[in-house]
Every structure is written in structure tokens, then in C-alpha cells.
Amino acid sequence: MARIISGITSTGKLTLGNYLGAINNFLKLQEKHELLIFVANLHGLTLPIKAQALKENIRDIAAWYFAAGIMPNKTHIFIQSDVLAHTQLGYVLLCNSYVGELERMTQYKDKSQKMTNQNKTISIPTGILAYPTLMAADILLYDADFVPVGIDQTQHLELTKTLATRMNNTYKTQLFKVPKIIVDQQAQKIMSLQDPTKKMSKSDDNLKNTIFLSDNKQEVTDKITKAVTDSENIIKFDPQRKPGVSNLLTIYASITNKNIKTCEQYFSNHNYGFLKKEVIKVINNLLEPMQKKQQALINEKLSQLVEYLQQGAAFANKIATKKLNFVENIIGINFIEKEK
Structure with missing residues (x-):
């Protein structure tokens, strides 16, 4: 081992x-x-x-x-x-x-x-x-x-x-x-929401750049809704030309354990609004049960x-x-x- x-x-x-x-x-x-x-x-x-x-x-x-x-x-x-x-x-x-x-x-x-x-x-x-x-x-x-x-x-x-x-x-x-x-080749680097050319960081001065594990549903919704994309409204994984959209796809793919190509196909006939709603949903589904366990360990346990x-x-x-x-x-x- x-x-x-x-x-x-x-x-x-x-x-x-x-x-x-x-x-x-x-x-x-x-x-x-x-x-x-x-x-x-x-x-x-x-x-x-x-x-x-x-x-x-x-x-x-x-x-x-x-x-x-x-x-x-x-x-x-x-x-x-x-x-x-x-x-x-x-x-x-x-x-x-x-x-x-x-x-x-x-x-x-x-x-x-x-x-x-x-x-x-x-x-x-x-x-x-x-x-x-x-x-x-x-x-x-x-x-x-x-x-x-x-x-x-x-x-x-x-x-x-x-x-x-x-x-x-x-x-x-x-x-x-x-x-x-x-x-980890798939989820090795999650990027900042407002500046997707740099890594998401827990020490970032701009809180809008980062989803914290402790963020509640409304905070997650606000941050992802305002996340930077581009003007094309085409959902495609292209970190060089479309870093914001690519970052949202990476987050979605990593949480759902799907590959990027599968996610691109799923979102191919949708707009950025739909993409963000789906990303918000999977983030909140991930965080909510984890937050309850973490708080229990800090308090009762x-x-x-x-x-x-x-x-x-x-x-x-x-x-x-x-x-x-x-x-x-x-x-x-x-x-x-x-x-x-």
C-alpha cells in the first residue's frame, strides 16, 4: 500500500x-x-x-x-x-x-x-x-x-x-x-469568479471571487450569478478564449463527476443563465450536508x-x-x- x-x-x-x-x-x-x-x-x-x-x-x-x-x-x-x-x-x-x-x-x-x-x-x-x-x-x-x-x-x-x-x-x-x-488533471485548478485568469484563493481580498465551503445558499447564488462569462452566450470549454465559462464548466464537471465533453453536450442548447443555475444547484447540493456535519463537529462533537x-x-x-x-x-x- x-x-x-x-x-x-x-x-x-x-x-x-x-x-x-x-x-x-x-x-x-x-x-x-x-x-x-x-x-x-x-x-x-x-x-x-x-x-x-x-x-x-x-x-x-x-x-x-x-x-x-x-x-x-x-x-x-x-x-x-x-x-x-x-x-x-x-x-x-x-x-x-x-x-x-x-x-x-x-x-x-x-x-x-x-x-x-x-x-x-x-x-x-x-x-x-x-x-x-x-x-x-x-x-x-x-x-x-x-x-x-x-x-x-x-x-x-x-x-x-x-x-x-x-x-x-x-x-x-x-x-x-x-x-x-x-x-489531478480534471480539477487541479478552480479559477476566480471575477477574474478567471487567476486561481480561486482563500486569501483573495475580493470575496466575490471565491466560493467558501461555509457560504450559504444565497451567497452561492449571488456569486455565481455575477460570475464573469463573455458576450457570446455559447457554452464551450475553451480556457484561453472563454476562461469564465470554462471555469463554470469545470466546477460543474468536478462536482457531478462528469467529463467536460459530456457537460458541453448537456449545455449545448442552453444559455449562460441556465449554466449558472445548474452550477448553483450542484454547489448548494454539495455544500449543505457538508456544512451541517462541520458545524456539528465544531459544536456538539x-x-x-x-x-x-x-x-x-x-x-x-x-x-x-x-x-x-x-x-x-x-x-x-x-x-x-x-x-x-
């Missing part, structure tokens, strides 16, 4: 894009693989965030996982900071990386360009630069066979593979398993949620501690070898 590791950063509320691009894929993977999923709360510190907001995000994201159908008897879900080996190995990997390769990361360049203060000085948090080495530790601790990612994270995964190979060669030992990348996370952390700690001890013994940190 292959081992798979993945996580979602605890910044902002989860979106429909998070569900269709990641969580929906987990539901399939948990049936055939050993799946570990973590709430990446340490990554949530790379940019300023209020303590209470971070606490609520961690709780809510964990609850969404289980509400979406991830089963605690099949999948091990835990909070990143509950496994201290993540930060310890993250520092080891940081010491084996180069400033230049970290500065070349696209997300670092994008985020650092937005850090100019009012007085024209630039203050770039170090965590943004070091983020990819902690992400590499998240993966390499578990000797993961596969890592499911969105297309925007593939560069970080390539760095993970580079660091693993580099250290294996440096110490002439198989310190780390080099993981393979899984990209909070102790059950905590228990699930503690079980997940206990499982993860066994694997991670063993791996960290092995690495530290090999690289010379421990003058008395720890138990492998």
Missing part, C-alpha cells in the same frame, strides 16, 4: 477550489492508500495573522476534512505543530538548501513583491523564504510515495526532490525516499474532533520520530545514537 502525505495551510477559510482540487481527491485516495493529511498551522505563520483567527482556522479546516467524508479509520489527520519533528527536520533541510534556489521560488517572488511598506521600505518575513524547506520536511519525514498537489505547488515539490537527492548523495545513504507528484486529531498525531509521531532519529544519527547531530 502506497503512502501519501498532503496538507492545507491554515490561512483563511476553505474554498470550493480547496475541495475540488484537493479534498475530493483525498476521498478517492483513502480507499486504496495509506493517507496522512495535516493542517499546516506552522505555514500559517509565514504571514501576519491574528492568534484567534489562526485558532479558528485550524479547528475549522480539521472539521471540514471529516465533514467532507474523510474517515478517521482510513486516514490519519493531524495538526502539523503536534509533530515536533516537522520543524526539526525543516531546519536540517534549510541548512542543506541555498539562498538562490529559495529566492527563485515563484510564490516567494510573488509574495515578496507585495511587501513594500508605506514609507517605501521592504519587509519580507523570513518564513516566506524558508517555507519550501519546511514543506519538504512535511513530506520527507514520512517516506511518502506520492504527494498530491495543485499545479502551483509543483515547483516546491521539485525542490523537495532536489533536497532529498542532495542529502542522499552527500551522506551516501538512502536518507529520504524521493516522492512522486500526483496532479468537538471532543470527538479532538480525539480524531490526537489519534492522527500519535500515528504520525511514531513515523516522524523514527525518521528524524535516523537522519540525525547519520548526519552527526547525535553523539549517542537515538533509537531508530
Whole structure:
């Protein structure tokens, strides 16, 4: 059975894009693989965030996982900071990386360009630069066979593979398993509703761009009704010429588990109004039962949620501690070898 590791950063509320691009894929993977999923709360510190907001995000994201159908008897879900080996190995990997390769990361360049203060000085948090080495530790601790990612994270995964190979060669030992990348080709990228040339994001300042998993029926209706299309009124999948319409088709196809061609045929004799009504219907049918389960976990069943996370952390700690001890013994940190 292959081992798979993945996580979602605890910044902002989860979106429909998070569900269709990641969580929906987990539901399939948990049936055939050993799946570990973590709430990446340490990554949530790379940019300023209020303590209470971070606490609520961690709780809510964990609850969404289980509400979406991830089963605690099949999948091990835990909070990143509950496994201290993540930060310890993250520092080891940081010491084996180069400033230049970290500065070349696209997300670092994008985020650092937005850090100019009012007085024209630039203050770039170090965590943004070091983020990819902690992400590499998240993966390499578990000797993961596969890592499911969105297309925007593939560069970080390539760095993970580079660091693993580099250290294996440096110490002439198989310190780390080099993981393979899984990209969900159908629903790998759900786009912004108002600007369908960019990805739907939980940190978007314009709330009209994003469907959150917590949105009620009216909010979903308003956002999809106002979603950008074009003037042709022809429903066709063409991301280059018709990004807005293509995004709505992708959402519909992903939720209904139909291929794009089938959806194009279904909508071929209809207008954009009909397309939007159908998209609204399937989104609300998806979200309503999930929302009820998520709220129950946060309110009446909070102790059950905590228990699930503690079980997940206990499982993860066994694997991670063993791996960290092995690495530290090999690289010379421990003058008395720890138990492998």
C-alpha cells in the first residue's frame, strides 16, 4: 500500500477550489492508500495573522476534512505543530538548501513583491523564504510515495526532490525516499469568479471571487450569478478564449463527476443563465450536508474532533520520530545514537 502525505495551510477559510482540487481527491485516495493529511498551522505563520483567527482556522479546516467524508479509520489527520519533528527536520533541510534556489521560488517572488511598506521600505518575513524547506520536511519525514498537489505547488515539490537527492548523495545513504507528484488533471485548478485568469484563493481580498465551503445558499447564488462569462452566450470549454465559462464548466464537471465533453453536450442548447443555475444547484447540493456535519463537529462533537486529531498525531509521531532519529544519527547531530 502506497503512502501519501498532503496538507492545507491554515490561512483563511476553505474554498470550493480547496475541495475540488484537493479534498475530493483525498476521498478517492483513502480507499486504496495509506493517507496522512495535516493542517499546516506552522505555514500559517509565514504571514501576519491574528492568534484567534489562526485558532479558528485550524479547528475549522480539521472539521471540514471529516465533514467532507474523510474517515478517521482510513486516514490519519493531524495538526502539523503536534509533530515536533516537522520543524526539526525543516531546519536540517534549510541548512542543506541555498539562498538562490529559495529566492527563485515563484510564490516567494510573488509574495515578496507585495511587501513594500508605506514609507517605501521592504519587509519580507523570513518564513516566506524558508517555507519550501519546511514543506519538504512535511513530506520527507514520512517516506511518502506520492504527494498530491495543485499545479502551483509543483515547483516546491521539485525542490523537495532536489533536497532529498542532495542529502542522499552527500551522506551516501538512502536518507529520504524521493516522492512522486500526483496532479489531478480534471480539477487541479478552480479559477476566480471575477477574474478567471487567476486561481480561486482563500486569501483573495475580493470575496466575490471565491466560493467558501461555509457560504450559504444565497451567497452561492449571488456569486455565481455575477460570475464573469463573455458576450457570446455559447457554452464551450475553451480556457484561453472563454476562461469564465470554462471555469463554470469545470466546477460543474468536478462536482457531478462528469467529463467536460459530456457537460458541453448537456449545455449545448442552453444559455449562460441556465449554466449558472445548474452550477448553483450542484454547489448548494454539495455544500449543505457538508456544512451541517462541520458545524456539528465544531459544536456538539468537538471532543470527538479532538480525539480524531490526537489519534492522527500519535500515528504520525511514531513515523516522524523514527525518521528524524535516523537522519540525525547519520548526519552527526547525535553523539549517542537515538533509537531508530
